[in-house]
Amino acid sequence: MRVMDSFAWLSQAVLFVVLGLLVTPSNVLEVWPYSVAIAAFMILVARPIAVYTSVLPFKFKNREIGFISWVGLRGAVPITLAMLPVIAGVDNAFMLFDIAFGVVVLSLVLQGTTIPFMANLFKVRIPNNKGPKEEHEVWVSDRASITLYEFEVKLGAFAIGRHPKDISTRISPEGIHVFALVRGQQILAINEQTKLKFGDSVWYAMSGDYADQIATVFNDTTLDRRAIDDFYGDWMLSPSVKLKDVPFFTDRMKFESLEDTLNTKNMWEQTVAEYIKDSLKMAPVAGDTVAINEKWLLVIKEVDDQGRLRTIGLKQLEGPTVV
Numbered sequence: 001m002r003v004m005d006s007f008a009w010l011s012q013a014v015l016f017v018v019l020g021l022l023v024t025p026s027n028v029l030e031v032w033p034y035s036v037a038i039a040a041f042m043i044l045v046a047r048p049i050a051v052y053t054s055v056l057p058f059k060f061k062n063r064e065i066g067f068i069s070w071v072g073l074r075g076a077v078p079i080t081l082a083m084l085p086v087i088a089g090v091d092n093a094f095m096l097f098d099i100a101f102g103v104v105v106l107s108l109v110l111q112g113t114t115i116p117f118m119a120n121l122f123k124v125r126i127p128n129n130k131g132p133k134e135e136h137e138v139w140v141s142d143r144a145s146i147t148l149y150e151f152e153v154k155l156g157a158f159a160i161g162r163h164p165k166d167i168s169t170r171i172s173p174e175g176i177h178v179f180a181l182v183r184g185q186q187i188l189a190i191n192e193q194t195k196l197k198f199g200d201s202v203w204y205a206m207s208g209d210y211a212d213q214i215a216t217v218f219n220d221t222t223l224d225r226r227a228i229d230d231f232y233g234d235w236m237l238s239p240s241v242k243l244k245d246v247p248f249f250t251d252r253m254k255f256e257s258l259e260d261t262l263n264t265k266n267m268w269e270q271t272v273a274e275y276i277k278d279s280l281k282m283a284p285v286a287g288d289t290v291a292i293n294e295k296w297l298l299v300i301k302e303v304d305d306q307g308r309l310r311t312i313g314l315k316q317l318e319g320p321t322v323v
Contacts, residue, residue, distance in 0.1 A: 149214070178204060232299045237316065238311075248296065272309075
């Protein structure tokens with residue numbers, strides 16, 4: 001699959017180079033008002049309407065629909081389609097091609113550079129600091145491959161001051177093999193006195209599934225903990241605990257909720273997992289949120305391979321819940 005992805009990216013790069021040979025920058029600038037108008041209509045009107053009507057039946061939340069609408073990048077396909085009038089010899093075909101090219105460039109620049117910002121704005125970005133920085137699979141034969149993982153030593157990480165092979169007592173030194181240690185853009189020879197420093201990059205070849213464990217050692221645990229608390233809340237709940245047994249929910253809160261909803265009594269008798277699944281009405285994924293009331297929010301943190309909830313965060317809100 002990674003080989004095919006590489007071929008796909010290479011094909012797109014070649015396609016853009018070839019298409020770029022057909023573009024005259026001065027002509028694109030002459031029709032830029034049309035490109036701006038069309039790009040604004042596509043980004044702000046056409047795509048949001050199309051996305052909203054398409055995904056609304058699948059129970060997506062408004063903030064998720066908003067983010068999906070924003071990341072509709074225009075690429076090589078519109079430019080390729082814009083070549084058809086040129087090939088057919090249609091009048092003003094090159095003007096249409098220049099306009100389409102301008103729309104694509106505006107889309108890539110505007111939407112492509114603001115994806116992280118919009119993910120935070122729509123609150124769909126899940127804090128994840130548990131994976132390796134890079135991961136590369138190297139095939140050594142037709143049937144055998146080695147996966148190399150890169151980890152960067154962050155400020156405040158447990159790995160600082162440790163030997164690259166002795167970073168954790170939970171990981172056997174025989175289970176990981178140091179491929180390279182990069183410091184200051186230079187490969188550093190490793191000996192018994194080698195200690196990791198902030199900014200170092202270590203490449204490992206592993207015989208077991210230790211990537212997430214090693215990542216927690218290399219990342220800034222303080223910042224990671226703060227980001228997790230901000231997103232998931234300060235308390236973690238078991239999926240099997242009943243809502244009525246959570247000590248933060250007072251009898252007065254349950255009584256007031258009961259006056260508003262006839263099914264609230266059943267709600268408090270439900271487990272956290274049952275309440276989330278009944279509220280979502282779709283397969284839960286990490287980052288999904290379910291409001292209990294205006295002050296409390298359940299945030300899914302972990303879901304296993306079978307779709308079972310493993311860990312749920314309980315978050316207290318200062319204002320009304322927006323989901």
